[in-house]
Amino acid sequence: MTQKERYAFVLKYFEEHAPNAETELIYDNPYQLLVAVILSAQCTDKRVNMTTPAIFAQYPDVYALSRATFDDLFPLIRSISYPNNKTKHLIGMAQMVVEDFNGEIPATVPELIKLPGVGRKTANVITSVVHHQPNMAVDTHVFRVSARIGLTTNAKTPLQTELQLLKHIPKEKVHVAHHWLILHGRYICVARSPKCGECGLRPACKYYAKLIKAS
Ligand code: SF4
Numbered sequence: 001m002t003q004k005e006r007y008a009f010v011l012k013y014f015e016e017h018a019p020n021a022e023t024e025l026i027y028d029n030p031y032q033l034l035v036a037v038i039l040s041a042q043c044t045d046k047r048v049n050m051t052t053p054a055i056f057a058q059y060p061d062v063y064a065l066s067r068a069t070f071d072d073l074f075p076l077i078r079s080i081s082y083p084n085n086k087t088k089h090l091i092g093m094a095q096m097v098v099e100d101f102n103g104e105i106p107a108t109v110p111e112l113i114k115l116p117g118v119g120r121k122t123a124n125v126i127t128s129v130v131h132h133q134p135n136m137a138v139d140t141h142v143f144r145v146s147a148r149i150g151l152t153t154n155a156k157t158p159l160q161t162e163l164q165l166l167k168h169i170p171k172e173k174v175h176v177a178h179h180w181l182i183l184h185g186r187y188i189c190v191a192r193s194p195k196c197g198e199c200g201l202r203p204a205c206k207y208y209a210k211l212i213k214a215s
Pocket of ligand 1: 148149188189190194195196197199200201202205206207208
Protein backbone atom coordinates (compact mmCIF):
# COMPACT_ATOMS: atom_id res chain seq x y z
CA MET A 1 0.00 0.00 0.00
CA THR A 2 1.38 3.41 -0.94
CA GLN A 3 1.33 6.30 1.50
CA LYS A 4 -1.33 7.97 -0.62
CA GLU A 5 -3.50 4.85 -0.44
CA ARG A 6 -2.92 4.56 3.32
CA TYR A 7 -4.12 8.10 3.94
CA ALA A 8 -7.08 7.60 1.61
CA PHE A 9 -8.11 4.42 3.45
CA VAL A 10 -7.79 5.97 6.91
CA LEU A 11 -9.64 9.17 6.04
CA LYS A 12 -12.44 7.26 4.31
CA TYR A 13 -12.77 4.93 7.30
CA PHE A 14 -13.08 7.78 9.76
CA GLU A 15 -15.45 9.72 7.50
CA GLU A 16 -17.76 6.73 7.44
CA HIS A 17 -17.47 5.79 11.10
CA ALA A 18 -17.02 9.10 12.92
CA PRO A 19 -18.19 11.88 10.60
CA ASN A 20 -18.99 14.27 13.44
CA ALA A 21 -16.06 13.69 15.77
CA GLU A 22 -15.48 16.58 18.13
CA THR A 23 -13.71 17.50 21.33
CA GLU A 24 -14.90 15.84 24.52
CA LEU A 25 -14.21 19.00 26.51
CA ILE A 26 -17.42 20.76 27.52
CA TYR A 27 -17.53 24.45 26.61
CA ASP A 28 -19.91 27.14 25.39
CA ASN A 29 -17.59 29.76 23.91
CA PRO A 30 -13.92 30.35 22.98
CA TYR A 31 -13.10 31.64 26.48
CA GLN A 32 -14.38 28.47 28.11
CA LEU A 33 -12.62 26.27 25.54
CA LEU A 34 -9.32 28.04 26.12
CA VAL A 35 -9.61 27.59 29.89
CA ALA A 36 -10.49 23.90 29.43
CA VAL A 37 -7.63 23.25 27.00
CA ILE A 38 -5.08 24.94 29.28
CA LEU A 39 -6.32 22.77 32.14
CA SER A 40 -6.22 19.62 30.02
CA ALA A 41 -2.41 19.49 29.73
CA GLN A 42 -1.33 16.19 31.33
CA CYS A 43 -4.89 15.67 32.53
CA THR A 44 -7.93 13.78 31.22
CA ASP A 45 -10.83 15.60 29.58
CA LYS A 46 -13.13 13.84 32.05
CA ARG A 47 -11.34 15.37 35.02
CA VAL A 48 -11.30 18.80 33.35
CA ASN A 49 -15.05 18.58 32.70
CA MET A 50 -15.62 17.89 36.39
CA THR A 51 -13.63 20.99 37.28
CA THR A 52 -14.69 23.65 34.81
CA PRO A 53 -18.36 24.18 35.84
CA ALA A 54 -17.31 25.74 39.16
CA ILE A 55 -14.68 27.88 37.42
CA PHE A 56 -17.13 29.14 34.80
CA ALA A 57 -19.77 29.84 37.47
CA GLN A 58 -17.36 31.98 39.45
CA TYR A 59 -15.56 33.48 36.45
CA PRO A 60 -18.11 33.69 33.61
CA ASP A 61 -15.85 35.63 31.28
CA VAL A 62 -12.26 36.63 30.71
CA TYR A 63 -12.76 39.93 32.58
CA ALA A 64 -13.88 38.13 35.73
CA LEU A 65 -10.97 35.72 35.49
CA SER A 66 -8.50 38.56 34.95
CA ARG A 67 -9.48 39.92 38.38
CA ALA A 68 -9.07 36.58 40.19
CA THR A 69 -6.33 36.17 42.75
CA PHE A 70 -4.22 33.04 43.02
CA ASP A 71 -5.88 32.18 46.33
CA ASP A 72 -9.36 32.55 44.81
CA LEU A 73 -8.72 30.32 41.84
CA PHE A 74 -6.34 27.70 43.19
CA PRO A 75 -8.95 25.79 45.27
CA LEU A 76 -11.05 25.26 42.13
CA ILE A 77 -8.12 23.75 40.28
CA ARG A 78 -6.52 21.82 43.10
CA SER A 79 -7.67 18.40 41.85
CA ILE A 80 -6.02 18.84 38.45
CA SER A 81 -2.42 18.10 37.58
CA TYR A 82 0.01 21.01 38.00
CA PRO A 83 -2.51 23.26 39.80
CA ASN A 84 0.05 25.90 40.77
CA ASN A 85 1.21 26.57 37.22
CA LYS A 86 -2.25 26.28 35.75
CA THR A 87 -3.68 28.78 38.24
CA LYS A 88 -0.97 31.27 37.32
CA HIS A 89 -1.40 30.59 33.61
CA LEU A 90 -5.16 31.08 33.65
CA ILE A 91 -4.99 34.40 35.47
CA GLY A 92 -2.08 35.57 33.29
CA MET A 93 -3.90 34.49 30.14
CA ALA A 94 -7.04 36.38 31.14
CA GLN A 95 -5.09 39.52 32.02
CA MET A 96 -3.28 39.50 28.69
CA VAL A 97 -6.49 38.88 26.71
CA VAL A 98 -8.07 41.88 28.47
CA GLU A 99 -5.05 44.16 28.16
CA ASP A 100 -3.71 43.23 24.72
CA PHE A 101 -6.69 41.77 22.84
CA ASN A 102 -9.67 43.87 24.02
CA GLY A 103 -11.11 40.93 25.91
CA GLU A 104 -11.43 38.79 22.74
CA ILE A 105 -9.76 35.39 22.63
CA PRO A 106 -7.31 35.68 19.69
CA ALA A 107 -8.10 33.69 16.57
CA THR A 108 -4.60 33.04 15.21
CA VAL A 109 -1.82 30.74 16.33
CA PRO A 110 0.89 33.48 16.50
CA GLU A 111 -1.33 35.58 18.78
CA LEU A 112 -2.52 32.71 20.93
CA ILE A 113 0.98 31.44 21.69
CA LYS A 114 1.79 34.80 23.29
CA LEU A 115 -0.63 33.94 26.10
CA PRO A 116 0.68 32.31 29.29
CA GLY A 117 0.04 28.56 29.32
CA VAL A 118 -0.65 28.44 25.59
CA GLY A 119 1.76 26.52 23.40
CA ARG A 120 1.50 25.49 19.78
CA LYS A 121 -0.68 22.48 20.57
CA THR A 122 -3.23 24.53 22.53
CA ALA A 123 -3.25 27.26 19.88
CA ASN A 124 -3.84 24.66 17.18
CA VAL A 125 -6.73 23.18 19.16
CA ILE A 126 -8.42 26.56 19.67
CA THR A 127 -8.07 27.69 16.06
CA SER A 128 -9.16 24.36 14.60
CA VAL A 129 -12.07 23.73 16.98
CA VAL A 130 -13.45 27.28 17.09
CA HIS A 131 -12.55 28.51 13.62
CA HIS A 132 -12.02 25.26 11.68
CA GLN A 133 -8.58 26.49 10.60
CA PRO A 134 -6.43 23.72 9.08
CA ASN A 135 -4.16 23.42 12.12
CA MET A 136 -3.26 20.00 13.50
CA ALA A 137 -2.78 19.77 17.25
CA VAL A 138 -0.51 16.84 18.07
CA ASP A 139 -0.97 15.38 21.51
CA THR A 140 0.28 12.04 22.79
CA HIS A 141 -2.59 10.17 21.09
CA VAL A 142 -2.17 11.81 17.69
CA PHE A 143 1.60 11.26 17.88
CA ARG A 144 1.31 7.55 18.77
CA VAL A 145 -1.58 6.62 16.49
CA SER A 146 -0.10 8.37 13.46
CA ALA A 147 3.19 6.56 13.96
CA ARG A 148 1.61 3.15 14.49
CA ILE A 149 -0.62 3.32 11.45
CA GLY A 150 2.28 4.62 9.37
CA LEU A 151 0.80 8.03 8.60
CA THR A 152 4.10 9.42 9.84
CA THR A 153 7.59 8.07 9.31
CA ASN A 154 10.33 8.48 11.91
CA ALA A 155 8.64 11.57 13.37
CA LYS A 156 10.59 12.36 16.52
CA THR A 157 8.67 15.41 17.73
CA PRO A 158 5.05 16.60 17.72
CA LEU A 159 6.05 19.26 15.18
CA GLN A 160 7.41 16.65 12.77
CA THR A 161 4.19 14.67 13.15
CA GLU A 162 2.13 17.81 12.56
CA LEU A 163 4.02 18.71 9.38
CA GLN A 164 3.87 15.20 7.96
CA LEU A 165 0.12 14.93 8.59
CA LEU A 166 -0.53 18.35 7.06
CA LYS A 167 1.27 17.28 3.89
CA HIS A 168 -1.26 14.54 3.24
CA ILE A 169 -4.58 15.50 4.84
CA PRO A 170 -6.75 17.80 2.71
CA LYS A 171 -7.06 21.20 4.36
CA GLU A 172 -10.79 21.04 4.84
CA LYS A 173 -10.46 17.77 6.76
CA VAL A 174 -7.63 18.73 9.13
CA HIS A 175 -9.83 20.08 11.91
CA VAL A 176 -11.87 16.90 12.14
CA ALA A 177 -8.91 14.57 11.50
CA HIS A 178 -7.41 15.87 14.73
CA HIS A 179 -10.41 14.50 16.65
CA TRP A 180 -10.45 11.26 14.68
CA LEU A 181 -6.88 10.49 15.69
CA ILE A 182 -7.31 11.57 19.32
CA LEU A 183 -10.48 9.55 19.85
CA HIS A 184 -9.01 6.53 18.09
CA GLY A 185 -6.01 6.71 20.41
CA ARG A 186 -8.16 7.21 23.48
CA TYR A 187 -10.51 4.28 22.88
CA ILE A 188 -9.05 1.80 20.36
CA CYS A 189 -5.37 2.32 19.62
CA VAL A 190 -4.61 2.77 23.31
CA ALA A 191 -1.05 3.18 24.51
CA ARG A 192 -0.25 -0.12 26.21
CA SER A 193 -2.28 -2.72 24.30
CA PRO A 194 -3.95 -1.44 21.16
CA LYS A 195 -7.28 -3.14 20.52
CA CYS A 196 -6.38 -4.26 17.01
CA GLY A 197 -9.11 -6.91 17.04
CA GLU A 198 -11.74 -4.16 17.16
CA CYS A 199 -10.00 -1.80 14.76
CA GLY A 200 -11.22 -1.14 11.25
CA LEU A 201 -7.88 0.34 10.25
CA ARG A 202 -6.08 -3.02 10.23
CA PRO A 203 -5.82 -3.26 6.42
CA ALA A 204 -3.90 0.04 6.36
CA CYS A 205 -1.93 -0.23 9.60
CA LYS A 206 1.82 -0.83 9.52
CA TYR A 207 1.92 -1.83 13.20
CA TYR A 208 -0.74 -4.47 12.61
CA ALA A 209 1.02 -5.76 9.50
CA LYS A 210 4.17 -6.27 11.58
CA LEU A 211 2.19 -8.07 14.31
CA ILE A 212 0.77 -10.49 11.77
CA LYS A 213 4.15 -11.09 10.19
CA ALA A 214 5.72 -11.84 13.57
CA SER A 215 3.00 -14.29 14.69
S1 SF4 B 1 -4.70 -1.96 13.90
FE1 SF4 B 1 -4.03 -1.81 16.04
S2 SF4 B 1 -2.16 -0.58 15.99
FE2 SF4 B 1 -3.23 -0.27 14.05
S3 SF4 B 1 -4.48 1.56 14.37
FE3 SF4 B 1 -5.75 -0.20 14.83
S4 SF4 B 1 -5.53 -0.50 17.04
FE4 SF4 B 1 -3.86 0.83 16.39
